[in-house]
Amino acid sequence: MAVLCLMLLLLAGDLAAFMQPPVFHPNPPTEYRTPNCAQFRLPGCPRDLNxxxxxxxATYANECTLCLKIWxxxxxxxxxxxxxx
Incomplete structure (x- = not known):
């Protein structure tokens, strides 16, 4: 009987965790920006870190490396x- 009660408690805990609402980013973006890939001569990118x-x-070193991934x-x-x- 004790084992059954323990299993029910564990299942209840799993169900409670499953029912939690999703965690959202604290500062959601208002609008995504399209990269200006026309300004780069792909496949070469500058080595600046921005x-x-x-x-x-994914985090990209700079806008050009993002454009390279798109390309x-x-x-x-x-x-x-x-x-x-």
């Missing part, structure tokens, strides 16, 4: 913010 966060939730993979990735993810 991190940006892409809509794929290579063909995915439409936007800029969420001008800082690491």
């Amino acid at each position: 991190p940006i966060c892409g809509s794929d939730m 290579e993979d063909g995915h439409d990735i936007k800029i969420i913010r001008n800082e690491p993810c």
